[in-house]
Amino acid sequence: MNHFDYVNGQLHAEGVSLAEIAAKVGTPFYCYATATLTRHYTVFADALKNAGLDATICFALKSNPNIAVVRTLADLGAGADVVSEGELRQALAAGVPADRIVFSGVGKTKRELEFAVAKGIMQINVESEPELELLSQVAAERGVRMPIALRVNPDVDAGTHAKITTGKKENKFGIEWTRAHEVYRKARDLPGVEVVAIACHIGSQLTEVEPFREAFLRVRDLVAILRADGFDIRRLDLGGGLGVPYDEEIPPHPDAYAAAIKSTLGDLGCRIVLEPGRLLVANAGMLVSRVTYVKEGSTRTFVIVDAAMNDLMRPALYEAHHSIQPVAQPAPGAPTIAVDVVGPVCETGDTFAKQRPLPPVKAGDLVAFGTAGAYGAAMSSTYNSRPLVPEVLVNGNKFAVVRARPTYEEMLALESLPDWLG
């Protein structure tokens, strides 16, 4: 259940008609449903609770950093997982308490580390020895010891798309499993850090529990090694990665995921930190677009819409599947024809779907792309000088624009001619 349903022949987000939003806001736009955000957070949190786990859910802002989305989740109890100063600022602006924020990422700059230390966030997940040294220096200069985890790379195959797998030793992430103990010892001797946790994230859009179990067992081994050496490991940050159904895949239910955590790590007396992104927001969002033209080619029909690869990059980048449905409900039993749904950008990769069976649509009709709440708006760009699309949050019968479409004047204002061209 995602709270996007046909009501009186029109697709609605909760109690609001998408056509009504389109008339007020213009297309394309992203639309998020509060009820779905709430439902997904609650199902996930309840699964952990029912498994008897003491867990902190830190929403991965990279999947959707809109501050209204983050606030909605924070009001339900979520903390935040951030990977840049920009995301940290968004989490704070959304009202996430600093002591519920973890900072991950392989390339945090000195400025970003200084900002995070100054804000007193819960934990920094350190991904390399040079970062460890720099962080210790930055924190020691401020007279503090920053609580840290080392992000270990467990060398486990997540069985997901190559571009979003992170837990193999050939991936750039984390500290190699085999060197972890040595680097923990080094951390212990540094003045500006306090080792409190282990962090691990093996990839995204996982559709099996087994790779998680494998990684968790490695984390368990490391806890034993570190505790035997006198480390006080209090928290385990197990990352994100649980998949969602885009097409026909059936990812594990949060209950199965929670059971895997419980059975592998539940007896260690550690607080569990999780960094879900996609799971909480993907199905809570749709991208709504208007058909500009229907072009009949000799071998196929192209439905050309006003959204493009810059607005939703996932199909171009990962050959990802997103559902597409007309906003006006097709007549029952309406025939479908296979069409290519494409955007206006000057690249063949600007294709949302090939030979997709759709009920007949014509110029001016609205269509909605499903499961677009995660890594949709977050990854959008202004390629082809297209303004970033607005984001709308629905709550019951209300809606609000929570990120405005920039004007062309605002976009141009950031550019200038150098004096030799003036």
Ligand code: LLP
């Ligand atoms: N924690 C860390 C350290 C991560 O790198 C990620 C995702 C997450 C948590 C959240 O993972 P999730 O629960 O959302 O799977 N742009 C790609 C996904 C990239 C994921 C990167 N890291 C896509 O559109 O599929």
